[in-house]
Amino acid sequence: MADLHTMYRVMILYMLNQVEYPLTNTQITNFILEKEYTNYFTVQEILSDLISSQLITAESTHNNTRYRITPYGQETLGFFHVKISDAIKEDIRTYFVEHDFDLKQETSVYADYYKVPGEGYAVRCRIRNLETDIVDLTLHVSGRQQAEAVCQNWKKNHFPIYETLMDILLK
Template sequence: MYESSSELAENKLLMLYVLKSIKEPISNTQLTEIILENNFINYFTFQQYLSELEESRFVEYNDVNDKKLIILTEKGDNVLSLFKDRLSPSKISIIDAYIKDKIEAIKKELTIHADYTLGSNDSFIVDLKAIEDQALLMELKLSVPSKNQATLICNKWKENPSDIYTNIINLLIN
């Protein structure tokens, strides 16, 4: 019993450590990916722990630009500070290396949004957003005649948002 309760505590602390290390609110999907890709916890156990951390008010969900993002609360940060020494150094180094390697992709996923919905007259409404420091930089909504075009626009926006943003700004200014 002692082993499993110490493992449970370490896994929850590890989740808090990830949130603190990223220093940004992240989605449930992103946090899940970080934990699962490193084979720390299985999916169902992870979701249970996340729910328990939320119930304990160590983490909370905030609505940021139409997304529910997880943040580490002050209470969670205090608990992590008190018990961080219970985390194995090898897991900490794995998390640190993973975050260092993937932080740009994680931030890009949080700051670039591209989606489409079915509009009227069988058209598709494409919604593109660029967000910086949790503030909306640009939002563009387009109506296109086909799903293929909507998908193409979303993919191009995700691949190269800064160039497209710069081109749009230049077109409007010049």
Template structure:
């Protein structure tokens, strides 16, 4: 039922390794997805470890563009470099392969934002945002009459933000 202390240490180091390998702040959800999709740790144990890593100041949350994102602290990086050899090479290889495959979608999730809220007169306010290197490229708020339109706009924005951005800019410039 309980893990050995070496397994516990390896799992926490693995979490730190993921944060270092991605080289960008990521959301709790994204880190959870990486760990769970690779069947390293169960959800509840993962959240407990993450909380312990935060208490130890090995990771911390930063507010970036209205999102709480996790970063590896200098203290966490130092611990990782001292004990990295305790992570099994097969797990490190699995993480490296996963990140290579998914890095673009992870970055896209962090740079593209879309949501909607209920506005006045039963309308919906759609908020679309594109961020690159911590700089706001575009933020667009619009009112639409139905929830279907709001969800459709959000989905299209997430699906192809660069084309939509380019079209909007060219419409405004030309």
């Protein structure tokens, strides 16, 4: 069992090392489940282990967590990449080639909310390109349902909203 857990750890490190953007919990889990490498609970346990070992970092929002490999994780991967087969490495590379646009778009659009002192919520909507914010907009809404709706709608409609903002601001 320890060897399998090591292999899963290295697989996730390898995945995170293949891209320049963070991967979400959903993206990592979907890949591993689609390929039937292991089950959902094992993936979550491995992610937790990688965080506590400081091999990856996690940034959580209300609806998902994004992971990045740390320099220490990259160094560790350098030693242990032989724990996964060339076939698994090829599965990972192929997955990224086939899903590149969707993965980038999913991880470049952020929306989260938090309670502010007094009444209401602040909703932070962002579009990122690697480490650079293209849009970083914070809106105040009166209730949690509104905050959740803004988050969902930002993720669905970020591009037309961005275009409209730019059209208005650059007139």
